[in-house]
Amino acid sequence: MSSSGRLVLGVVIIVAVLAGVYALLQSPETANGPAAPVAQEPVTIGFIGPLTGDAAAIGQNAKAAVELAVEEVNKAGGVAGRTLNVIYEDGQCTGKVASNAANKLINADNVPVILGGLCSGETASFAGAAEQAKRVVLSYCSSAPSITQAGDYIFRDYPSDLFQGAFGAKYVYEKLGKKKVAIVYVKSDWGSGIRQVFADEFKKLGGAIVAEEGYEQVARDLRTQLTKVKAAKPDLVYFLGYTEGSIVGVKQAAELKLGVPLFGADGWDDPKIWSGAGAAGEGAMYTVVSAPLSDAFKAALKAKVGSDEVGLCSAQAYDGLKLLAQVMAKAGTDGTAIKDELYKTEYAGGVSAAKIAFDANGDPVEANYAVKAVKDGKAVEQK
Amino acid sequence: MDIFAQLLANSVIAGALYTxxxxxxxxxxxxxxxxxxxxxxxxxxGGYIVxxxxxxxxxxxxxxxxxxxxxxxxxxAVLDWLIFAPLRRRKARPPVVFTASLGAFTVLQAFLAILxxxxxxxxxxxxxxxTVSVGGALITSVQLATMGLAALASVGFFLFLRFTTFGKVVRAISDDEEVAKMLGVNTDRIVRIVFFIGSAVAGLAGIMIGLDTGIQPTMGLFIIVEGVIPSIVGGIGNMAGGVIGALLxxxxxxxxxWFIPSQWKGAIAFGLLTLFLxxxxxxxxxxK
Incomplete structure (x- = not known):
């Protein structure tokens, strides 16, 4: 026999043996019938949020809230009798990283649903891939207006910045009576999106935007941006930033003696900013999505994370998980079925809103905002 | 406030850290x-130790x-002893050593994040x-100290390399390591000391950044970018060039x-790099 012939024979034998072993290993299950054990398999979904890097504080808190919701769902019998299981992936508030995480969840873990991402840049990075693979995405924190058009399978239970930017502009113009505003914004989907809406609405009301200065998310030196802002002599600075950049920026604004009030958006709803910025942050105000937050939820989350802190989107993450569990119990674990059911669902009694329902774009139908002001290093809701 | 004076100050503060x-x-x-x-x-x-x-x-x-x-x-010095010296002895090619340094970077960064x-x-x-007002510009005491230390370090490096025997040996190794070795220079020991001094000054930079703004495990990547760009712009390996590049x-x-929208700040650094390249x-x- 020629050597190539021997090789072919060898390969054939190996394949045959492997096939035999495989069949033997498979047989007990087939003998029992496939239906029963499959139903007992856990339902696995994915979670994406920044667990390290910028915004990790918000991401870790949201993760804890999701873990809490998972425990409660499983204690109450799981999803139609099956255990609910979540795979947590780190998106680092960065498109590239989140996109890799989503690819892993979709292709390797084969999850029907991704709860996430947190940052708008995360969600935007994998919305296309999820849409193509017919997997549902439910973001619990992404507020960039562009997410509205991200696709049929893309939902969020957190309102679009279209609401928040307009609310902020109205509040600054009418309630605070400031007519000349400078904008400092982080260059991200979130920062750029909300800045646009704010500027448009503020001008429509009759106000003037005297400066618009952007900065990279990783920048820690905003002195020149703030120098330009100061030279423009605004009545107020509308500052859109994440935790780290905001601590630095708020401090540098004080160092440069800007001397005008600072007004921010929901990115500022992180106690770390106000403990980090200290005296420089006194009097700063920001808009935040107002959530009812039941006492039971607050107590349970406190038991989990060890502090009173309820992160920016933890309530939405918690409700998102519960909502998905409810939908999957009814529609099963097929992405398309879940999507169709989500559009029809109305979820009541949540901790993030009295009622969650989605419009034709997968956006929440309603949004409520409140304004918080920083006093003695703590953000207090304004009446 | 004088906007020109403030921009001047902002530039020198940034330049001092880059230096x-x-x-x-x-x-x-x-x-x-x-x-x-x-x-x-x-x-x-360095920042984390503080x-x-x-x-x-x-x-x-x-x-x-x-x-x-x-x-x-x-x-x-420990990194040199553990990683770079053995690679030098093995005559590892530059891409290999570069990759090893990237590995060391990743491990250190992860270590900081874990701790x-x-x-x-x-x-x-x-x-x-x-803050104090210097000619119309507002500067914090930390920033003043950073500028002073950067000036001190620049002059110190210059004198050290120019006028001490050790400095001359470093320059000899820099010109040709093999020849220096043949002439009886213990290059491994000298390089170890070079790593110590270079890393100590880097540590000082990390500390000053930490005092001015704050520290984060991931800050190292921006530090290296802020070190490499001035270095290439000034003439890589050239000490005086590096200082000029940093200020530039x-x-x-x-x-x-000031002239173009500030969201392009990051692009300016790389634009400058590209122009020089x-x-x-x-x-x-x-x-050098």
Whole structure:
């Protein structure tokens, strides 16, 4: 026999043996019938949020809230009798990283649903891939207006910045009576999106935007941006930033003696900013999505994370998980079925809103905002 | 406020930080021809040592800063001993050594994140910083100190390399390591010391950044970018060129965004780098 012939024979034998072993290993299950054990398999979904890097504080808190919701769902019998299981992936508030995480969840873990991402840049990075693979995405924190058009399978239970930017502009113009505003914004989907809406609405009301200065998310030196802002002599600075950049920026604004009030958006709803910025942050105000937050939820989350802190989107993450569990119990674990059911669902009694329902774009139908002001290093809701 | 004076100050502050990073980077490059990626993480470690000593052990700021500088220097020397010296002995090719330094960078960064967490930490308590007005520009005392230290370090490096025997040996190795070795120079020992000094200055940069804004494990990557760009612009390995490059970058960034929208600040640094790579690849002062 020629050597190539021997090789072919060898390969054939190996394949045959492997096939035999495989069949033997498979047989007990087939003998029992496939239906029963499959139903007992856990339902696995994915979670994406920044667990390290910028915004990790918000991401870790949201993760804890999701873990809490998972425990409660499983204690109450799981999803139609099956255990609910979540795979947590780190998106680092960065498109590239989140996109890799989503690819892993979709292709390797084969999850029907991704709860996430947190940052708008995360969600935007994998919305296309999820849409193509017919997997549902439910973001619990992404507020960039562009997410509205991200696709049929893309939902969020957190309102679009279209609401928040307009609310902020109205509040600054009418309630605070400031007519000349400078904008400092982080260059991200979130920062750029909300800045646009704010500027448009503020001008429509009759106000003037005297400066618009952007900065990279990783920048820690905003002195020149703030120098330009100061030279423009605004009545107020509308500052859109994440935790780290905001601590630095708020401090540098004080160092440069800007001397005008600072007004921010929901990115500022992180106690770390106000403990980090200290005296420089006194009097700063920001808009935040107002959530009812039941006492039971607050107590349970406190038991989990060890502090009173309820992160920016933890309530939405918690409700998102519960909502998905409810939908999957009814529609099963097929992405398309879940999507169709989500559009029809109305979820009541949540901790993030009295009622969650989605419009034709997968956006929440309603949004409520409140304004918080920083006093003695703590953000207090304004009446 | 005088906007011009403030922009001038902002430029010099940024330039001073870049100088501290570039000096050490260039010194190590000169002696080893290594683009040392670990440099950024070593700088960050300096900041973290100060954080640990002041917050956990209750040290005063001044002794902690000295310990941080020293600690970063030792860390650099240890990296050389553990990783770069064995590779040199094996005559590893530059891409291999570069990759090893990237590995060291990643490990150090992960280590910092495990020990201290990924969040942003301030080295100074969160009180409003004391600012002084210098010719119409508002500058904090930390920023003044940074400028002073950068000037001191630049002059110190210059004198050291020019007038001490050790400096001459470093320059000899930088010109040709093989010949220096043949002439009886213990190159391994000299390079170890070079790593110590370069890393100590990097540690100082990390500490000053930490005092001015704050520290984060991931800060190393931006530190290395801020070290490499001035170095290439000035002429890689050339100490004086590095200082000029650092100041040029500081001025280009801060005055640049006076004229163009500030969201392009990051692009200015890389634009400058690209211009030099195309039109003057040897840098302002020429390659060493």
């Amino acid at each position: 501290l990073i570039t000096l050490g980077f260039n010194l190590i490059y000169g002696a080893t021809k290594l683009i040392n990626m670990a440099h950024g993480a070593v700088a960050a470690s 954080f640990f000593l002041t917050q956990t052990w209750g040290w005063g700021m001044i002794p902690a800063v000295f310990a941080g500088v020293l600690g970063a220097g030792v860390l650099g 201290f967490g990924a969040q942003f930490l301030a080295l100074l308590p969160a009180e409003a910083a004391d 970058l500081g001025f280009a960034e801060n005055f640049g965004i 195309i039109f003057r690849p040897q840098g302002i002062m020429g390659r």
